[in-house]
Each structure stands twice: as structure tokens, then as C-alpha cells.
Amino acid sequence: MTTQLYDLTVPAFLRGFHAMSGFLAKGEAFAAEKGIDPAELLATRLVEDMAPLTGQVQRASDAAKFVAVRLGGVENVPMADEEASFAELQERIAKTVAFLKSVPREAIDGKEAATVTITTPRTSFEFTGIDYATQFALPNFYFHVTTAYAILRHKGVPIGKMDFLGGI
Amino acid sequence: MTTQLYDLTVPAFLRGFHAMSGFLAKGEAFAAEKGIDPAELLATRLVEDMAPLTGQVQRASDAAKFVAVRLGGVENVPMADEEASFAELQERIAKTVAFLKSVPREAIDGKEAATVTITTPRTSFEFTGIDYATQFALPNFYFHVTTAYAILRHKGVPIGKMDFLGGI
Numbered sequence: 001m002t003t004q005l006y007d008l009t010v011p012a013f014l015r016g017f018h019a020m021s022g023f024l025a026k027g028e029a030f031a032a033e034k035g036i037d038p039a040e041l042l043a044t045r046l047v048e049d050m051a052p053l054t055g056q057v058q059r060a061s062d063a064a065k066f067v068a069v070r071l072g073g074v075e076n077v078p079m080a081d082e083e084a085s086f087a088e089l090q091e092r093i094a095k096t097v098a099f100l101k102s103v104p105r106e107a108i109d110g111k112e113a114a115t116v117t118i119t120t121p122r123t124s125f126e127f128t129g130i131d132y133a134t135q136f137a138l139p140n141f142y143f144h145v146t147t148a149y150a151i152l153r154h155k156g157v158p159i160g161k162m163d164f165l166g167g168i
Numbered sequence: 169m170t171t172q173l174y175d176l177t178v179p180a181f182l183r184g185f186h187a188m189s190g191f192l193a194k195g196e197a198f199a200a201e202k203g204i205d206p207a208e209l210l211a212t213r214l215v216e217d218m219a220p221l222t223g224q225v226q227r228a229s230d231a232a233k234f235v236a237v238r239l240g241g242v243e244n245v246p247m248a249d250e251e252a253s254f255a256e257l258q259e260r261i262a263k264t265v266a267f268l269k270s271v272p273r274e275a276i277d278g279k280e281a282a283t284v285t286i287t288t289p290r291t292s293f294e295f296t297g298i299d300y301a302t303q304f305a306l307p308n309f310y311f312h313v314t315t316a317y318a319i320l321r322h323k324g325v326p327i328g329k330m331d332f333l334g335g336i
Contacts, residue, residue: 001173001278001280001281001298002170002171002172002173002280003170003171003172003173003176003280003298003302004170004171005169005170005171007298007302008171008176008302011302011303012302012303012306012307015303015307016307046214046318046321046322047321047322047324050321110169112169112170112171113169130169130171130175134171134175134176134179134180135179135180135183136333138180138306138310139180139183139184139310139313139332139333140333142306142307142310142311142314143310143314143317143329143332143333145307146310146311146314146315146318147314147318149311150214150314150315150318153214153215153218154214154215154322156215161311164307164311165304165307165308165311
């Protein structure tokens, strides 16, 4: 047995977004219960020069979308990074999930040897499709989902490991 | 093209440990430079009831080792969770990497449909081999690598995203 590229990527993102949507909802409920301004929670960073909670959700969204775009060759659905409430972050997640679900598996499967180039302001990296998925996109996606979780934990939101690992 | 189970798991762990070893070294250097007791950094938690830096490294080690044990059917190399210095954490990583490298790919490949049962104090989960790898073990591994990174960032260690994403 072996695994198709679609199955390595899209279902993992869907699981991650499902978990993130769940723990964000607990964060919103916690703010309401404790009388904390939700905007304060959304703006929380683990350190000054790291993206806040809102940014972590946006970057997780981008990390997943780019797999569909770079491997699947589908057109990106740009999202403006203007989310300013928990409801808008949930909407961002829902739009990202809908986009991912719209990508046919045939667009991604078989792209293991495709060339993917990532360009950053400082440098660029070239990957094969499979290395891009397993060595860049998935770690990058989990980085942002975990950091969103870590920010909420740091602020005292009562979530636990199962909120991160929980299934679809 | 498709991907073998070994290629989805072991190389991703090796990349993660390489990155973790690198950013832990920067954490140790930062402590020395700033006159911070390394033990303080190792004991730092993002919140009181979350594992400290040392625990995050130990759990990343376990998450990876268990894939070799549960999918590869090889005997675990128990590690006592007694690391008390950066040097000992580096040794833990090196031992984990050596263990992972000792597992022949033939032991893991083809186990996509194997049954994997995870038992926790409260419940148990049953997975197929492929779901265990992609929906549980990899997210769990990245959770702990990211949280170790986040703790160091939170304490001001000068590391950046490339220290997390950097290759082997």
C-alpha cells in the first residue's frame, strides 16, 4: 500500500481546522465568561515580534490554501487578513475549508515530483511536490495551529491536548 | 506516484529533531549570554499546567519513537525522562534520531491498514496505520516541537521561523 498526495494534505488540514475552530470557540466563550475584551485575546502574542492569535489563524489558512494552489494548480481565493473578531476568524476558517473541499483530488494526486518554488523577501527555496508537502507545508500549518492553541492556553483558556488532536 | 509510509514519517521526524536541536542550542547560548540559569529556561511553561521546555522535547521524542514501535513493530528504547540540562536534551534527541535511523523502512512500509490502538488514562482510540501517522502522530509531534520553539520565543531567545522550518 501507498498513499496519494491528496490524502497526505487536504484531510490533515481539514482535521486541523476542525480542531482550531473548536478551540477558538472555547477562547471566545472564555472571554465572554471572564469579561475579557475578545480583541485583547485576538491581539495576544507570545512575544512582541511574533504574530498574534489572529495572525496565527490567517497563516494556517494560507499554509493550507497554498498547497491547493501550488500543487493543485487551482486559482487562489485571496483573503484580505482583515478579521477582527472570533466570528470573522471562524468565517475565515469556513471559507478556507470550503476552498480546500472544492479542490478535486485529481488536481493534487501525482504531483510528487512537481517543482514548487517558495519565494520569501530574503531568499527562495525549491522543493519537489512531496517534500514541499511533508517537509514544509505540513510543519508550517501545524506551527500556526499549535501557536494559536498555545496563545489561548497561555491566556488561561481551559483547553487541553484533545482540543488540538481531536478528530473531524 | 504515491508515497510509502516510511517516507511520510521518519524523514519528517528527522527534520523536526534537526530543527529542534538547532533552536535548543540557540536557547542554551542565549541563557549563557544573558546570565540566565539554564534550568530556568528548561522549566519554563506557557501556562502552569502545561509541560515545560524539557517535557516538550521528551514528548516529541516519544511521539516519534512510538511510530517506530507501533507501526514498525520494533522494540521501544525506553528513555527515563530525567534530562536536566540542555546537553542532556541534545543527547535525548541524538538517541531518538539514532533509534529512528535504526528502523528499516521495510518495517514501516505497507502498514497503512494495520490497527493501532492508543490508550490514555481516560479512553482509547483505534486508528488505521495511515490515520495514526497523518492524523495523530505527526500533529502530535509538531505540537511538541512548536511548543518547545514557542517557549524559547516567549523567553526572548532570538530564533525565527527558519529555525523551525529549516531543513536537514
